[in-house]
Amino acid sequence: MSAQQLQVAEPRPARVRISLIDRLRGRDPAVAPWLFLAPFLLLFAVFGVYPIAFSFYMSLHDWDPVQGLASARFVGLDNYLFVLADEWFHQSLISTAWLAVASGVPQHLVAIPLACFIDSRLRRTRDWLAALYFLPYVTSTVAIAIMFTALLSRDFGMVNLMVESIARLPVVGTLMPAGPIDWLNDPDRIRPAVSMVVFWRFVGFNTLLYLAALQGIPRELYEAARLDGASAWQRFWHVTLPMLRPVAFFAVTLSIIGGMQLFEEPFVLSGGRGGPDQAVMTTAIYLYRSAFEFSDFGAASAMSWILVLLMALLSALVTRWLGNRGDR
Amino acid sequence: MRSAMPSPHAPFCKRFHKAMPSHGRRRVLGILGASAASVSVASLARAQSAAAPLDIAAYPALDQILRDTRPRWQSIAPGFDIRLVAREFGDHHSALTAAMAARKGLPDLMAVEFGFLARFAASGALADLSTLPGVAELSTGVVPYAIAQCRLAGGLYALPVDIGPGVSFIRADLLERARITEQQVLSSWEGFVEAGRLLRAADGPYLLPHARDLKDAIIRSAIEPGDGLYFDAKGRPRLDSERFRLAFRLAREVRRHDLDARVSAWSNDWAEGLRRGRIATLLMGAWFGGHLANWLAPATAGRWRTGELPGGARASWGGSFYAIAAHSPRREQAWAMLRLLAGDPALQLDAFRRHDAFPALQTAHQDPFFEEAMPFFGGQRARRLWREIALAIPPVGVHRLDPLAEEIVNAELDRVLIRGKDPERAIEDAARVLERRAERVRG
Numbered sequence: 001m002s003a004q005q006l007q008v009a010e011p012r013p014a015r016v017r018i019s020l021i022d023r024l025r026g027r028d029p030a031v032a033p034w035l036f037l038a039p040f041l042l043l044f045a046v047f048g049v050y051p052i053a054f055s056f057y058m059s060l061h062d063w064d065p066v067q068g069l070a071s072a073r074f075v076g077l078d079n080y081l082f083v084l085a086d087e088w089f090h091q092s093l094i095s096t097a098w099l100a101v102a103s104g105v106p107q108h109l110v111a112i113p114l115a116c117f118i119d120s121r122l123r124r125t126r127d128w129l130a131a132l133y134f135l136p137y138v139t140s141t142v143a144i145a146i147m148f149t150a151l152l153s154r155d156f157g158m159v160n161l162m163v164e165s166i167a168r169l170p171v172v173g174t175l176m177p178a179g180p181i182d183w184l185n186d187p188d189r190i191r192p193a194v195s196m197v198v199f200w201r202f203v204g205f206n207t208l209l210y211l212a213a214l215q216g217i218p219r220e221l222y223e224a225a226r227l228d229g230a231s232a233w234q235r236f237w238h239v240t241l242p243m244l245r246p247v248a249f250f251a252v253t254l255s256i257i258g259g260m261q262l263f264e265e266p267f268v269l270s271g272g273r274g275g276p277d278q279a280v281m282t283t284a285i286y287l288y289r290s291a292f293e294f295s296d297f298g299a300a301s302a303m304s305w306i307l308v309l310l311m312a313l314l315s316a317l318v319t320r321w322l323g324n325r326g327d328r
Numbered sequence: 329m330r331s332a333m334p335s336p337h338a339p340f341c342k343r344f345h346k347a348m349p350s351h352g353r354r355r356v357l358g359i360l361g362a363s364a365a366s367v368s369v370a371s372l373a374r375a376q377s378a379a380a381p382l383d384i385a386a387y388p389a390l391d392q393i394l395r396d397t398r399p400r401w402q403s404i405a406p407g408f409d410i411r412l413v414a415r416e417f418g419d420h421h422s423a424l425t426a427a428m429a430a431r432k433g434l435p436d437l438m439a440v441e442f443g444f445l446a447r448f449a450a451s452g453a454l455a456d457l458s459t460l461p462g463v464a465e466l467s468t469g470v471v472p473y474a475i476a477q478c479r480l481a482g483g484l485y486a487l488p489v490d491i492g493p494g495v496s497f498i499r500a501d502l503l504e505r506a507r508i509t510e511q512q513v514l515s516s517w518e519g520f521v522e523a524g525r526l527l528r529a530a531d532g533p534y535l536l537p538h539a540r541d542l543k544d545a546i547i548r549s550a551i552e553p554g555d556g557l558y559f560d561a562k563g564r565p566r567l568d569s570e571r572f573r574l575a576f577r578l579a580r581e582v583r584r585h586d587l588d589a590r591v592s593a594w595s596n597d598w599a600e601g602l603r604r605g606r607i608a609t610l611l612m613g614a615w616f617g618g619h620l621a622n623w624l625a626p627a628t629a630g631r632w633r634t635g636e637l638p639g640g641a642r643a644s645w646g647g648s649f650y651a652i653a654a655h656s657p658r659r660e661q662a663w664a665m666l667r668l669l670a671g672d673p674a675l676q677l678d679a680f681r682r683h684d685a686f687p688a689l690q691t692a693h694q695d696p697f698f699e700e701a702m703p704f705f706g707g708q709r710a711r712r713l714w715r716e717i718a719l720a721i722p723p724v725g726v727h728r729l730d731p732l733a734e735e736i737v738n739a740e741l742d743r744v745l746i747r748g749k750d751p752e753r754a755i756e757d758a759a760r761v762l763e764r765r766a767e768r769v770r771g
Binding site: 062064065066067068069082087088149150153154155156182184185186187271272273276277278289292293294295296299 | 418422425426428429430431447448450451452453590591592594595596597600601606728729731732735738739742743746747761765768769
């Protein structure tokens with residue numbers, strides 16, 4: 001008989017039986033983690049999984065909410081087909097994309113150099129400045145939007161008063177428009193206005209992300225580059241940017257998801273209607289109005305799932321572009 | 329102290345103890361005990377439910393009117409309190425929608441704005457009031473068009489408390505400066521636009537806040553009997569009617585000649601425009617007169633006049649209604665409160681004085697308050713005029729897709745005003761989109 005066979009033949013230790021009460025008290029090492037996780041799992045199931053599942057269920061039904069759930073009628077993919085052929089949905093996607101790009105891209109184009117500047121030149125006041133830039137992000141969106149509604153008022157707003165003052169200057173004045181700009185009632189103006197508010201709100205958040213990432217870049221890399229004769233621009237291009245890529249991937253993904261879900265700023269600035277000629281009626285606003293104003297929960301749910309698919313697609317593209325480059 | 333008397337259940341208990349083994353006895357006693365407990369909890373819940381306050385949901389300023397009503401209510405139902413849930417207008421109707429969807433949490437009595445009436449009435453969540461005692465007498469006292477709007481699908485699902493007869497508000501001083509008479513402005517819809525041209529030609533103010541306001545006023549008037557704003561009595565879209573063509577055509581004229589200030593109602597620019605005399609007229613519900621005088625532009629007192637809509641058009645600008653939940657456990661109390669709110673002229677008059685809610689009750693219109701001259705309107709007996717207008721407004725049908733139809737029409741009008749789209753084509757496109765939506769509802 002070999003040693004291996006002898007080992008196999010050894011009797012196994014008796015399994016310790018743990019009573020149900022002891023398990024519930026957390027004395028079973030296998031159950032304890034689940035007990036600790038239970039509050040979160042329960043809340044997540046009720047407030048996370050259930051609404052998502054219900055929304056999918058609704059997307060396959062025709063349902064006017066005031067009629068009660070019993071009135072829901074299974075319609076298969078009808079809601080999806082209706083939404084995909086709906087002109088307003090197409091328009092809302094265009095508006096969403098416009099605002100997402102116009103507010104999202106400048107956030108990163110400004111946040112990265114700004115973070116670099118704060119990190120390299122303003123070390124003493126860095127934390128204060130970061131907190132200041134972060135302030136719009138933690139302020140109530142509705143308060144911000146109401147404040148900007150007053151600022152962007154055509155006849156009595158501060159922004160137009162400023163434009164008017166600049167227009168009186170000798171050279172720069174020629175570049176300014178002759179009359180007041182109708183920021184919120186002109187479809188060609190309201191989009192830049194909303195984008196500006198969204199940019200103002202989130203640029204600080206992104207600056208903070210990039211600032212944190214910059215602090216994690218080893219200083220030796222810069223010293224080595226300097227010894228190799230790299231200029232400031234080359235150090236930024238060949239050291240800073242590649243090292244920021246993981247955070248940029250995270251921040252850009254957040255911007256895409258946030259941009260596709262844009263709701264509060266355009267909603268408040270357009271008085272809840274989506275603006276003249278539906279210029280800032282984002283898909284999220286249209287979805288909300290379809291459900292609560294037009295009583296079409298089925299179409300609204302279908303829209304939300306199409307939006308999810310679009311976000312997943314865009315996130316996949318970003319992952320392909322930014323996420324895995326370092327691994328290749 | 330224990331009683332010496334034998335229990336009336338003693339023989340049963342003896343038989344029970346003999347017949348059942350001990351563990352079986354425990355089980356049966358347990359079941360009986362649980363049943364007794366559940367019965368007592370249920371009766372307690374019933375008792376508590378009976379004593380629970382009357383839940384009422386309302387939006388501003390109806391919430392304030394309800395607070396003012398509390399002393400009157402206490403004199404009618406002493407010890408029976410009311411619990412008021414006040415939310416902003418949009419949130420209020422969203423909360424009611426959610427409660428109807430869940431078939432849970434609907435208040436006993438709820439305020440419903442005109443635009444939501446058809447949709448909520450079709451839900452089955454509102455009580456049919458037509459069989460309640462005294463409703464026939466109360467209905468006959470209400471302005472005819474307002475009570476007609478509550479009769480839906482053969483039932484009476486709400487009662488009006490305030491109404492919005494459509495009237496015009498005119499800055500007399502601005503017209504005078506441009507040498508235009510009120511008659512010129514109010515002669516017809518075309519005359520109204522022409523007066524705007526003369527105003528602007530004299531470097532005067534804008535005719536009205538937004539071209540959309542003119543469209544709203546025109547499509548609200550000259551509605552065929554039995555039809556609604558956007559749908560006919562059979563629920564078919566009616567955007568092909570003459571009033572939509574006229575509305576779109578004149579709205580385009582207004583914009584082309586720069587006659588509107590391009591400001592939406594209730595915005596900062598709109599309010600400032602009214603205060604500073606940049607806007608010469610407004611087409612609105614009569615209730616707006618109070619807002620203008622009390623907080624919007626009190627400094628312009630004496631400069632405003634009020635009249636009919638241009639061309640003597642009759643139109644209604646919304647109104648507030650109350651409905652009772654179909655499954656309310658306090659239906660009797662809810663009806664008592666509704667009778668008070670919708671049937672008490674003194675209360676409605678008080679709401680008009682304090683909160684500019686134009687009374688729906690004709691008996692309230694008979695008060696001397698309606699005959700008083702109003703200094704804000706240059707001594708005009710404005711309330712008397714509004715009362716006459718209210719009585720002449722024909723009933724208009726409501727449809728559950730009205731909010732969507734309004735959005736569709738507004739979106740197409742925007743394209744006419746901003747992108748220069750042909751009005752006829754815009755109406756056709758709006759009709760096509762609305763028909764597609766209505767088709768979905770019809771299934």
